[in-house]
Amino acid sequence: MCYLCEQFGNPEYGGGTWYLNPFNYARNMYKLRAPGEGFKGADAGLETGAHSGPTIMDLMNAIECNDVAEYQRIRQIMQEQGQGGQVVPLADADRVLELCSPIGLIACLCRKGVRAIDERNELEYTCMGMGVGMLKWERWPERYKGGTKFVNIDEAKEWNHEMDKRGFCHILMLFGAPFIGGFCQCDYPDCQALRNAVDFGVGTLKSHYLAVVDYDKCNGCGICAQRCQWGALKYEVTSEKPNIDLFKCFGCGLCETGCPRGAISLIRREAVPAVSEVWL
């Protein structure tokens, strides 16, 4: 069981899966502050993204200093801060969108940062925010440039499926665990959450699923190999079929939804003992 389910799951809702527990969408994102007190991390440097605590820079320094223990210590702290989130396959994403309200389509902050892509209207938005935080979007005109397009459950599902078709995977974002505040549509290397997970093993947890190939149904078209964002699925030249490294598989289900012959299916992570507790 992943540590988020252990801490924030409820057996009565969604069988103990933390993101199917509606209470995790209901917590107020904004804590009350004493008058005159600024927001946490206001004086933090630019490079920290206004988060207090260690950053990816510190991990890089630990690698340069050949300090494995320091690297692991920083990773531990970053995980304990409750940022990050979890990868969610499309079928579970539909269930998630039935639980939260309101849902708003917004501009993606990562694409704005790494490629200076300015998404200014609802046709360009590639990010989804959810929960009470969305109602305060007007407070941050720079973050929510072009505003927020509020959608209902069916529109949100349809949009999510559309993004899946384009090849984005879906990552639920924690804004201080257990509060779920966003549903990112990610690809490598633009998405920072995905990149931190792949490059450094911090932040986003792998999903509760793993992708497996039915080699009898597969005709080796190779569409799945184009869709994998994690470097887990590659086209094996010898067999002319895809090969999935389950240690690297994040269980996002992009290969499954992209397969025209239904040859890839998702199985529960628990079913594969050696990777059943591999979340990072």
Add this chain to the structure above:
Amino acid sequence: MTTMPTKIPEFIWGRKFPKITIDHEKCTVPFLCKKCLQVCPEVVFHVERVMQREKRLEEMDPRIDGNFVLQAPRRDKCTVCNQCIEVCPVGAITIEAPEQVPFRIKGKGEQWGQ
């Protein structure tokens, strides 16, 4: 939480990363220019708006000098291909390549015990 990354990182422990310095006097409107951001094959660069307390809740005009700042946070991925330096119209980027430690095989065939 698992104790080790499941993926063996592509970097070797102790590897030195390139040092990328950006002259913010020269690079003033990175969000408008965005040439290095788009040309970098490894997506090393990141443009961020200024985070001062008093400007936190304001909308930033990318045309005004210094409202957005260019950084190179993902320098672990920098290959020193120098494409960003070539494309930069104001010459604001300098990259210091890390020293490469040459590797030598010590034996001369005797390890096979011929």
